[in-house]
Amino acid sequence: MPRATEPTPVHDSLVLEPRDVRFDWSRLPLHWIPDEPMATHTINVLHLLLPEGERWFVRVFKEALPMITDEQLREEVLGFIGQEAIHAEAHQEVLEHLLAQGLDPQPYIRQVSWFFRRVLGDKPGLTATQRRENIIERVAVVAAVEHFTAFLGNWALNSPGLDRAQADPTMLDLLRWHGAEEVEHRSVAYDLMVHLDPGYLRRVRGMAVSGPLLVHLWVRGVRFLLAADPTLHGRVKPTWREAQQIGRRGLLPEFGRMTRSAVRYFKPGYHPTQEGSSSQALSYLATSPAARAAAAH
Structure with a gap:
């Protein structure tokens, strides 16, 4: 089954490898x-x-591994699995730090966990044909989500507003390390989806599910964190207007740009290598x- 043409030579020669990074959150x-x-x-x-x-990405891709007939793609998927597993652990450490500072994230996380395991998880009792279809459908959702994570990664790599605001350098390194790896492996989920089902309708369904879902979960998450922050006492309420103002100052991705990025996903000739720069990510x-310390170790 043919795969989409890769127009970027540096991306074509990438070998995905997990980088076992560590961050010190004590300060x-x-x-x-x-402010x-x-x-x-x-x-x-x-x-x-x-x-x-x-x-959840890792679980879905492990289920899809036996369905892959392209050896190069299989190696890319294995590299993707390794990187995503480390991403999950790196962000988990931040949650533990939030808890130590009096902000308990567990009520929201329990809801997210239930959703990924029960709504988007494996369905028992399916026939072999139904199970294959279910796996491909979930791969399409992952591909659409990875479009957004690549957009966010590209934004993090090109967000001088965070530096001007004197954001914590360790957190900036986490965001940019993670963002760089998202740009680095941005085509893997999409290529896997096309390998399993090259149909355009599958791509559309994946984005139709993931786009509204991500917005919903994100808005809920912002409301939860601001309400749970022990230093704010419920005084700060999120609004779209304020989010837009913050975005114009370069501290958040602008919603309009994210929307235009999502629309590009629907173009018939779209491929994820059209988003972001592999050379910039590797640089x-x-x-x-954190990545240099991991390499040295």
């Missing part, structure tokens, strides 16, 4: 973007969603303090 302030609780907690939603979400990974 991380609760509001790691100074910006809403911006901080809007990004902090990543730490609530990603551990459960990326563990950051070569200088990231």
Whole structure:
């Protein structure tokens, strides 16, 4: 089965490898973007969603492995699985730090965990044909979500507003290391989906499910974190207007740009290598303090 043409030589020669990074959160302030609780907690939603979400990605891709007939793609999927597993653990450590600072993330995380395991999890009692179809459908959802994570990764790599706001350097390294790896492996889920089902309708369904779902979960997460923050006492309420203002200052991705990125996913000739730069991602990974420490170790 043919795979989409890869127009970027540096991407074509990539070998995905997990980087066993470590971060020291002992000095991380609760509001790691100074005086910006809403911006901080809007990004902090990543730490609530990603551990459960990326563990779900890993489970889905492990189920899909026996269905892969392209050896190169199989190696890429294995590299993707390794990277996503480490991403989940890195963000899990931030959750433990939040708890130590008096913000208990567990009520929201339990809801997210239930959703990924019960709603998007494996369905018992399916025939072999139905199970294959279910796996491919979930791969399509992963492919659409990975489009958004690549967009966010590209934004993190090109977000000088966070530096101007003097965001915590360790958190910036986590976001940019993770973002660089999301850009690095941005085509794997899409290529797997096309390998299993090249039909355009599958791609559309994956985005139709994941786009509204991500917005819903993110908004719920921001509301939860601002309400649970022990230093705010419920005084800060999230609004779309404030999110847009913060985005214009470069502290959050602008919703309009994210929407336009989602629309590009529907173009018939779309491929994820059209989003972001593999060269830029690899350049950051070569200088990231955490990635360099992992390589040295």
